[in-house]
Structure formats: structure tokens, C-alpha cells
Amino acid sequence: MNKSMPILQAMQNYAQADVYPLHTPGHKGGRCLNREYQQLLGPAALAIDVSLMQELDDLHAPEGCIALAQQLAAETFGADKSFFAVNGTSGALQALLLGSFQPGDKLLIARNMHRSLLAALVLANYQVRFLQPEYQADFAISLQVKPEQVAQALAQEPDIKGVLLTSPNYYGLSADIVEIAQITHAYGAVLLVDEAHGAHLGFSEKFPAPALSLGADAVAQSTHKSLSSLTQTSMLHLKSVRLDYQRITAMMSMLTTTSPNYLLLASLDAARYLMQTQGAELLERAWQMANKLRQQLKAIPGLTVLELQDCAGESVVSQDISKILLKVSGLGYTGVEFGQLLRQAGYAVELVDAHNVLLLLSYAEEPARLEGLVQVIRALPQRSPKSVSTLPKLELPERGFDFGKAFYAPRERVLFKEAVGRIAAESIVFYPPGIACILPGEILSKYCLQYCQQMVQLGVAVTGCQDSSLQYLEVLKES
Numbered sequence: 210m211n212k213s214m215p216i217l218q219a220m221q222n223y224a225q226a227d228v229y230p231l232h233t234p235g236h237k238g239g240r241c242l243n244r245e246y247q248q249l250l251g252p253a254a255l256a257i258d259v260s261l262m263q264e265l266d267d268l269h270a271p272e273g274c275i276a277l278a279q280q281l282a283a284e285t286f287g288a289d290k291s292f293f294a295v296n297g298t299s300g301a302l303q304a305l306l307l308g309s310f311q312p313g314d315k316l317l318i319a320r321n322m323h324r325s326l327l328a329a330l331v332l333a334n335y336q337v338r339f340l341q342p343e344y345q346a347d348f349a350i351s352l353q354v355k356p357e358q359v360a361q362a363l364a365q366e367p368d369i370k371g372v373l374l375t376s377p378n379y380y381g382l383s384a385d386i387v388e389i390a391q392i393t394h395a396y397g398a399v400l401l402v403d404e405a406h407g408a409h410l411g412f413s414e415k416f417p418a419p420a421l422s423l424g425a426d427a428v429a430q431s432t433h434k435s436l437s438s439l440t441q442t443s444m445l446h447l448k449s450v451r452l453d454y455q456r457i458t459a460m461m462s463m464l465t466t467t468s469p470n471y472l473l474l475a476s477l478d479a480a481r482y483l484m485q486t487q488g489a490e491l492l493e494r495a496w497q498m499a500n501k502l503r504q505q506l507k508a509i510p511g512l513t514v515l516e517l518q519d520c521a522g523e524s525v526v527s528q529d530i531s532k533i534l535l536k537v538s539g540l541g542y543t544g545v546e547f548g549q550l551l552r553q554a555g556y557a558v559e560l561v562d563a564h565n566v567l568l569l570l571s572y573a574e575e576p577a578r579l580e581g582l583v584q585v586i587r588a589l590p591q592r593s594p595k596s597v598s599t600l601p602k603l604e605l606p607e608r609g610f611d612f613g614k615a616f617y618a619p620r621e622r623v624l625f626k627e628a629v630g631r632i633a634a635e636s637i638v639f640y641p642p643g644i645a646c647i648l649p650g651e652i653l654s655k656y657c658l659q660y661c662q663q664m665v666q667l668g669v670a671v672t673g674c675q676d677s678s679l680q681y682l683e684v685l686k687e688s
Contacts, residue, residue, distance in 0.1 A: 381532030390424030541592025
């Protein structure tokens with residue numbers, strides 16, 4: 210296998226050629242940036258923030274360094290074809306959906322989908338059938354959908370064209386991709402996986418297997434989340450005889466900027482190279498650090514660490530231990546309070562909710578800082594265990610309008626407390642993890658509104674709606 214970084218090499222060659230830039234970007238290698246920003250980025254980074262030159266290839270019609278880099282990515286990640294995405298996994302997933310199905314097609318989607326998928330659902334006005342993942346009551350989190358749920362849904366509506374799962378989920382819990390893929394393909398449908406949190410899978414047997422190796426037709430990965438590329442960079446991997454690669458290629462181009470940032474592209478190339486050459490070693494390092502930290506945290510009285518055995522049922526088959534979910538109510542804190550205390554001590558966590566905080570580890574951790582985290586938590590004053598009055602899991606809302614119709618329909622603003630029974634015109638999403646409590650076109654129940662208000666009172670960040678304080682909400686106008 211070719212072991213090189215073709216995009217990075219092309220950028221370096223162009224910078225070393227000392228060509229005077231009579232082209233974009235307007236800062237001309239950093240010549241006209243203010244001094245503070247120049248010092249922050251440094252001259253080397255600014256010199257290779259370059260534009261679309263012939264020798265740097267074209268992301269929309271790659272034939273040179275980008276084509277080679279994407280080919281190497283496909284070989285490294287076990288795909289037939291791979292795409293570099295510079296507008297996040299959000300853009301990659303949207304292009305995958307829109308390139309895989311016809312407008313109005315019927316899709317089966319796990320309800321714990323990321324909010325970014327809504328754009329594709331609106332644009333193509335897909336008929337969506339949601340599946341509710343299993344629920345873990347002690348941690349108050351969603352798990353995965355069971356194969357039998359998929360089988361039952363496809364048996365009832367065999368005209369479903371595709372199934373979309375999020376695996377692993379935000380907490381590192383993977384679905385039974387093998388069985389679900391077999392069921393999906395038996396009905397002539399395709400299985401797409403939002404594998405945003407699984408770009409590192411496949412380089413060590415101590416982690417769950419990647420979905421492509423288990424029968425998925427395509428996966429989208431946030432390379433920046435668990436590998437070493439820059440924020441906003443992702444990859445889309447295809448491995449299927451059931452997908453139209455040309456149409457997906459065209460859709461990726463349609464939804465991608467015509468001015469891609471080469472620093473981002475090169476970071477994807479470099480992240481692939483690192484995994485190609487050192488993946489097993491780095492993932493072993495990550496596993497060892499995560500395992501040690503988990504054992505240390507489990508030894509702290511009142512603190513509970515989510516383990517695979519806590520997910521008894523048929524939906525979760527494996528766990529990525531580099532995602533460490535801590536239930537902190539036994540120490541007398543809400544997750545929000547605990548996250549704030551850690552931040553004051555110099556540690557920022559990935560997620561907070563009513564009960565928990567989530568720590569996201571990678572091979573880049575510093576063991577001394579992880580030891581310091583354990584000491585900080587041990588030193589926190591233990592209070593009486595807190596019974597957080599979180600409502601049980603949200604049931605699937607009743608749908609009043611299709612996504613596309615709801616998005617374009619006339620709307621009005623009403624008091625949040627008066628929205629019971631109305632049809633939502635916007636989403637309510639607590640972020641992270643970015644999973645919607647309500648989506649446009651769904652009917653707002655009293656229970657859903659109570660749940661959302663309680664989450665706001667706990668201090669969990671809300672997005673997707675215009676009024677993040679949830680005093681008001683956009684709903685469809687009644688005829």
C-alpha cells in the first residue's frame with residue numbers, strides 16, 4: 210500500500226515554489242492579516258492556506274493528489290470508495306441520504322438520529338418511520354434498536370428503501386449491525402450507518418468492529434472526533450453493490466463548497482496516514498489509558514461508570530470503552546453541576562445531562578492529566594445522593610405533517626406552555642448529543658413540553674429552535 214500524504218505534499222510543493230499569489234485567498238499567504246491572528250496561526254499555516262490550483266487538484270473532480278488521498282483512505286478504512294468531507298459528518302450524511310434514495314421514499318430511521326439529518330428529510334420529503342431505541346433507566350440514556358424491531362418494521366412495510374442507524378452512539382454503544390444488515394438486505398433495502406463516533410474502529414480488536422466490516426452499505430465518520438484531523442472534517446465510506454456511487458458522488462459535489470479549505474483536506478490525509486502506519490499502536494495506547502481511568506473512577510464511592518453489562522437487552526452488542534459515561538447523582542450532583550466543577554478545575558467534558566457527564570478519550574491523552582482528573586474528582590465534596598427528578602424516556606411523538614410540508618408551511622409564535630396539541634414548526638434539541646425531542650411536523654404533547662422545560666431548568670443547552678429559553682415556540686398556523 211502506498212504510504213504517503215499526497216495532499217500535504219502537493220501543498221508543501223506549492224508553498225516552496227515561492228509563487229506570487231495573484232489568486233484567492235485575499236490574505237495572500239497571511240500578508241494582510243492583523244498581527245494577533247498572524248501570530249496565532251503562524252506563517253507556515255498561512256502559507257499553505259491556498260486555493261484551487263491545478264497541481265492541488267479539485268475536490269469536485271479529483272484526478273491528482275485528492276483522488277489518490279481518497280483512494281488511500283478507502284484502502285485504509287476498508288471501503289470501495291471514500292470521500293473527504295469538509296462540512297462535517299452532517300454534510301456527508303445529507304449527501305448520502307439524498308444520493309441513495311428518491312424524493313418521497315420510505316425510510317426506517319432510529320430515533321436517536323443526529324439533528325443534521327433533518328435537512329435531508331426536509332429536502333427530499335422522505336416518508337420516515339422511526340424506531341425507538343431501548344432505554345437504560347439508571348443512566349436515563351438511549352441504547353440501540355433491536356434487530357427484531359427492524360424485522361417487524363420491514364415486514365409491515367416491505368417498500369421501505371433504507372435503514373439508518375447511529376452506531377456506535379454518543380456513549381460508545383454499538384448495535385447488532387451483522388443481524389440488522391442481514392435483515393435489511395433480505396428485504397432489498399440498504400443499511401446506512403452514522404458512525405460519527407467510530408472513525409477509530411477497525412484498528413484494534415479491543416474496540417468494536419467497524420460497521421462496514423459487518424455488512425453496512427455505507428458509513429459516515431467524524432474523523433475529527435476520535436482521530437487527528439481538524440474540526441469540521443469527516444469521511445464518507447461506501448462498500449455496496451446496492452448503492453449508485455455516481456449519484457452519491459454527484460450529491461457530495463452538490464452539497465460541498467466550491468472553495469474547500471486545503472488545510473482541512475490535508476488534515477484528513479494526515480489522519481489517514483497516521484492510522485495506516487501506526488493505527489494498532491495508537492489504539493492500544495488509547496485502550497490502556499481508557500481502561501485504567503475507568504478502573505480508577507469506578508473505585509470512587511458514589512460514582513458509577515457505565516459498563517456493557519449495564520445495557521442488558523438485545524440492542525447493544527459491544528462497547529467502546531474510550532467513551533466514559535459517569536453517573537454523578539450518587540455524589541450529590543447533577544451532571545450540569547459536576548461538569549461546571551470540572552471545568553473550574555481545568556477539565557472540559559464532552560457532554561452533561563441530568564445525571565451524567567461524558568468523557569471522550571483518544572490516543573492523544575496525557576496520562577498525567579488523567580491522573581490529575583481522578584484527583585480532582587476524589588477531592589470534590591461528596592453531598593447527599595441527589596434524586597434527579599428526570600422524567601422517563603420520551604415516547605415517539607405523533608406526526609401531523611411530513612417534514613417538507615411542515616418546514617414550508619405558514620407558522621406562528623406561541624407561548625411554550627400553550628403549545629400542547631399544536632404541530633411543531635421547529636426542532637427542540639439538547640446539545641450535545643444533538644438528538645431531537647421534537648421535530649417539525651410532530652404534535653407537541655404535554656409530557657414532551659414538561660420534559661423540555663425541566664431540561665432547560667437543569668441548564669442543559671438547547672438548540673434547533675429560535676428561542677433557546679423555551680418561553681416561546683414556533684408552531685404551524687391552524688387553518
